[in-house]
Amino acid sequence: MTISFEGRVAIVTGAGGGLGRAYALELAKRGAKVVVNDLGGSRDGTGHSDAALAVVKEIEDAGGAAMSDGGSVTEFAHMEAMVAKAKAAWGGVHILINNAGILRDKSFAKMEMADFRAVIDVHLNGSANCTKAVWEVMREQNYGRILMTASSTGLYGNFGQANYGAAKLGLAGFAKTLALEGAKYNVRVNTIAPTAATRMTEDIFPPELLERFQPEAVVPAALFLVSEEAPTNVILGAGAGVVQAAYVTLTRGAALREPTPEAVAAQYAEITDRTGETVPQSGAEQAMTILQRLQGQ
Numbered sequence: 478m479t480i481s482f483e484g485r486v487a488i489v490t491g492a493g494g495g496l497g498r499a500y501a502l503e504l505a506k507r508g509a510k511v512v513v514n515d516l517g518g519s520r521d522g523t524g525h526s527d528a529a530l531a532v533v534k535e536i537e538d539a540g541g542a543a544m545s546d547g548g549s550v551t552e553f554a555h556m557e558a559m560v561a562k563a564k565a566a567w568g569g570v571h572i573l574i575n576n577a578g579i580l581r582d583k584s585f586a587k588m589e590m591a592d593f594r595a596v597i598d599v600h601l602n603g604s605a606n607c608t609k610a611v612w613e614v615m616r617e618q619n620y621g622r623i624l625m626t627a628s629s630t631g632l633y634g635n636f637g638q639a640n641y642g643a644a645k646l647g648l649a650g651f652a653k654t655l656a657l658e659g660a661k662y663n664v665r666v667n668t669i670a671p672t673a674a675t676r677m678t679e680d681i682f683p684p685e686l687l688e689r690f691q692p693e694a695v696v697p698a699a700l701f702l703v704s705e706e707a708p709t710n711v712i713l714g715a716g717a718g719v720v721q722a723a724y725v726t727l728t729r730g731a732a733l734r735e736p737t738p739e740a741v742a743a744q745y746a747e748i749t750d751r752t753g754e755t756v757p758q759s760g761a762e763q764a765m766t767i768l769q770r771l772q773g774q
């Protein structure tokens with residue numbers, strides 16, 4: 478099976494460098510027309526450059542089609558204008574990769590609330606802005622593939638990244654509900670947790686691992702998740718050519734013998750026992766497991 482993006486229009490945010498650039502180049506190589514969005518700031522989100530223009534040039538030089546967009550994902554009006562521009566030029570928007578991001582790392586004790594908010598604003602609200610801007614377009618055309626970018630920090634935690642972790646797990650939650658709401662309209666929504674050597678991670682990768690962890694090694698998982706045959710509601714981890722699936726699992730749990738905190742303590746081993754755990758596909762499904770547990774006691 479060959480995965481082609483011929484006839485598709487894709488928006489990749491934060492595509493002026495790092496992972497976004499790698500996604501944009503490969504999408505274009507496989508036939509997509511690509512909107513390369515990036516405001517071209519520094520790692521903490523300050524400043525401005527025309528990084529997006531350089532990627533558009535790379536795509537065009539290789540014979541592909543692309544347009545640049547220098548707007549910030551934090552501006553909803555701008556994201557609406559970007560989508561309108563793409564639709565007017567190319568007739569629709571089929572793929573959105575929410576990839577733009579910044580870092581403001583500090584232990585929570587030292588973190589200013591401004592740094593907490595800035596990170597939430599770019600990752601979480603920024604992804605919501607772009608998604609909202611394409612949502613109706615995708616529903617109307619009965620086709621859409623949306624990818625959120627989470628992180629191992631969101632899924633598992635990382636010292637010094639409380640703001641980033643909150644935003645990143647928020648994105649996985651955002652994707653789960655959108656996957657349900659989009660299903661009827663053939664809009665599939667997934668999440669990727671990448672690991673790659675980019676400027677975002679330049680100070681944590683030992684030099685001997687840089688080669689393996691190139692952004693290009695994340696591209697296959699990301700492109701699969703926005704392809705025609707993509708699943709929906711999955712979280713894939715990807716780095717150095719290894720692809721993993723992450724699940725939010727649920728144990729069978731325990732029906733409390735008495736409605737007291739002491740009963741939780743006494744039955745804690747049963748509550749946390751992972752034998753027979755499941756992966757509910759919606760919140761309602763979790764509620765059903767509670768009823769099943771009561772019936773099974």
Ligand code: NAI
Nearest residue numbers: 491495496516517518549550576577578628672673675677
């Ligand atoms: P990067 O710093 O090279 O790419 C992020 C891009 O987003 C930059 O080009 C930046 O200018 C752009 N950007 C920032 N704020 C923006 C805004 N308001 N509007 C538009 N563009 C904006 O870093 P990298 O590693 O390529 O990151 C891509 C995504 O992957 C991010 O969401 C990051 O959090 C995520 N990620 C990366 C990991 C890694 O190992 N590199 C690990 C986990 C997640």
